[in-house]
Amino acid sequence: MQPPVFDDSLRTGFAAIDEQHRLFLTMLAELGAHIEAGHHRQGVIDAFQGMRLYADGHFADEEVLMQQRGYPELEAHKGLHATFMAMAADLEARLGEGAGLLSVETLEFLGSWFIGHIRNEDQRFAAFARG
Ligand SMILES: [Fe+2]
Ligand SMILES: [Fe+2]
Known part of the structure; x- marks a missing residue:
């Protein structure tokens, strides 16, 4: 798997948000490494859950920031x-039935979604906040 990595093109200019994005992508890469190494089911489930909880906290932090800045596109x-x-919740529920259901392709999809979201949505907010 070629894990998505954080680079300068993904920066929003909000240091805390950028750090969370970087760490999330690192967690995703580590999860992919778990799967490729054929680690046991509970290890994969734990790593997935950690990633999901981290994303949840990140989204909440971002939404607070957007609220504080009066971002008009907050609801969307x-x-x-x-x-x-x-x-993520759906995938995690299915993991309970067998960790083999989580593929590297699925992680790549989540990574692509996340990076696309940073580029198209988080950076749009950043531009609004700068403006
Ligand atoms: Fe974000
Ligand atoms: Fe976001």
Whole structure:
């Protein structure tokens, strides 16, 4: 797996948010490494749950920041976060039936979604906040 990595093109200019994005992508890469190494089911489930909880906290922090800045697209942005969390919750529930259900391709999809979200949505908020 070529894990998505954080680079300068993904920066929002909010140091705390950028650090959370970087760490989330690191967690995703570590989860992929767990799977590729064929680690036991509970290890994969724990790593997935950690990633999901981290995303949840990140989204909440971002939404508070957007609220504070009076971001007019907050509600739509919240909807996108909720979409991601629903996907993650669904995957986690299925993991209970067998860790083999979580593939590296699925993680790549989550990573691509997250990076696309940073580029298209988080950076749009950042531009609004700078403006
Ligand atoms: Fe974000
Ligand atoms: Fe976001």
